Amino acid sequence: MTEIAARPADGLDPVWKALAxxxxxxxxxxxxxxxxxxTEIVESVPHxxxxxxxxxxDVLRQAHLVHTREAGRQRVNSLNVVPIRQIYERWVGPFxxxxxxxxxxxxxxxxxKVPGGKPGTSRRRKKx
Amino acid sequence: MTEIAARPADGLDPVWKALAxxxxxxxxxxxxxxxxxxTEIVESVPHxxxxxxxxxxDVLRQAHLVHTREAGRQRVNSLNVVPIRQIYERWVGPFxxxxxxxxxxxxxxxxxKVPGGKPGTSRRRKKx
DNA sequence: AATTCACGTTACTATATTGTCACATTAATT
DNA sequence: AATTAATGTGACAATATAGTAACGTGAATT
Numbered sequence: 001m002t003e004i005a006a007r008p009a010d011g012l013d014p015v016w017k018a019l020a021x022x023x024x025x026x027x028x029x030x031x032x033x034x035x036x037x038x039t040e041i042v043e044s045v046p047h048x049x050x051x052x053x054x055x056x057x058d059v060l061r062q063a064h065l066v067h068t069r070e071a072g073r074q075r076v077n078s079l080n081v082v083p084i085r086q087i088y089e090r091w092v093g094p095f096x097x098x099x100x101x102x103x104x105x106x107x108x109x110x111x112x113k114v115p116g117g118k119p120g121t122s123r124r125r126k127k128x
Numbered sequence: 129m130t131e132i133a134a135r136p137a138d139g140l141d142p143v144w145k146a147l148a149x150x151x152x153x154x155x156x157x158x159x160x161x162x163x164x165x166x167t168e169i170v171e172s173v174p175h176x177x178x179x180x181x182x183x184x185x186d187v188l189r190q191a192h193l194v195h196t197r198e199a200g201r202q203r204v205n206s207l208n209v210v211p212i213r214q215i216y217e218r219w220v221g222p223f224x225x226x227x228x229x230x231x232x233x234x235x236x237x238x239x240x241k242v243p244g245g246k247p248g249t250s251r252r253r254k255k256x
Numbered sequence: 257a258a259t260t261c262a263c264g265t266t267a268c269t270a271t272a273t274t275g276t277c278a279c280a281t282t283a284a285t286t
Numbered sequence: 287a288a289t290t291a292a293t294g295t296g297a298c299a300a301t302a303t304a305g306t307a308a309c310g311t312g313a314a315t316t
Contacts, residue, residue, distance in 0.1 A: 013150055020148035021304085022141055025219065032223065039262060052305055054264070073262055073313040081226045088224065091153070092216050095160065098209045149274090167292060180275055182294070187273095201283040201292055260315070266308090273302065280295070286288085 012090065015083040018063035023048065024056050028065060028079060035078035037071075140218065143211040146191035151176065152184050156193060156207060163206035165199075 018024055023045060030036065030044050042053045057077070060066040065083050069076045146152055151173060158164065158172050170181045185205070188194040193212070196205045 010150070016148050016150075016153070020144050022138065022144075023304095025144070028223075032226070037262080038264090042263095048304090049306055050263090051265080051307085055304075075263070079226075081223055084220060084223045085227050088216070088220050092212065092220060095156075095209055095212045096216065098160070098207075099213050145273095151274095165292080166294085170293095176274095177276055178293090179277085179295080183274075203293070258316080260313100262313085263311080265310070268306085270305075271303080273300100275300075276298085278296090281293080283290100283292080285290070 010090070012083065012087055014059075014063040015065065015087060018059050018065055019087075021056065021059075023053075024060055027053075027056060027060065031066065031077065031079035035076050037074040037076055038068075039074075041077060138218070140211065140215055142187075142191040143193065143215060146187050146193055147215075149184065149187075151181075152188055155181075155184060155188060159194065159205065159207035163204050165202040165204055166196075167202075169205060 019028075026045070027041060030041065036044075038054075038057070041057065042050050045053050045056075048056075057066065057068075061068060063083060065080055066077050067080050069078070147156075154173070155169060158169065164172075166182075166185070169185065170178050173181050173184075176184075185194065185196075189196060191211060193208055194205050195208050196203050198204075
């Protein structure tokens with residue numbers, strides 16, 4: 001059997017974790033417009049306490065999705081698209097070929113070829 | 129101030145949550161190859177107990193990332209790419225224009241225009 | 257020097273997630 | 287009918303996550 005194993009060797013796990021929360025995605029959407037200082041971000045999420053937003057910001061920073069630069073007594077937070085790009089290239093991309101072009105048609109056909117059961121009858125498999 | 133608000137109105141929140149775990153992403157990768165019955169999936173994750181894998185499978189099913197069809201005494205689990213496609217279209221896509229083509233150049237320039245500070249000096253803003 | 261404002265943190269609580277063991281169910285096989 | 291194999295579940299424990307209130311820090315301003 002092909003083993004999956006525990007491979008967070010990807011390096012992108014903190015990014016996925018960061019993107020899992022809707023508030024954090026909203027913050028990234030917010031920063032997509034232009035860089036913002038911390039207070040602006042905090043006030044843009046009025047349903048959460050200051051510290052709540054700060055912790056979300058920390059998660060985003062640790063995933064390198066947000067870069068923070070000091071500017072006097074303020075901090076300017078800006079979006080970093082690189083991790084999003086990596087997720088797209090390493091993960092979404094390979095799946096994309098399943099819904100674009102010919103491959104999707106082929107796969108649909110292959111799945112219909114396994115009607116009632118007997119797994120291993122007419123499906124391609126890893127050698128093993 | 130532009131308010132972000134709590135908007136899981138997206139409908140894709142379970143999908144993001146499901147994708148946040150590396151084991152679940154590995155299972156999806158595994159299913160990208162071809163459909164598998166439950167035991168095959170369980171055995172492909174040898175570092176987890178049966179029930180552990182089952183629960184991951186449940187999460188994937190609830191996010192509609194995996195579809196399960198009965199086949200006698202077995203269940204055939206197959207990948208559904210639609211939610212991944214939606215995430216790409218609704219979220220990754222809009223960010224993609226930040227790293228592809230001209231828009232990236234423009235944004236880089238805009239960020240360099242704010243050298244030492246004074247946020248709000250030369251940056252485009254929401255009206256407020 | 258005192259005040260103000262932007263920013264961050266310590267301490268704590270509640271809930272969700274991730275995982276295990278042992279058991280139940282149901283279809284195919286002998 | 288009894289057995290085996292594939293699948294699913296009830297009860298529980300450990301850890302991670304998400305949140306609040308109140309307090310500390312340090313640069314700008316008066």
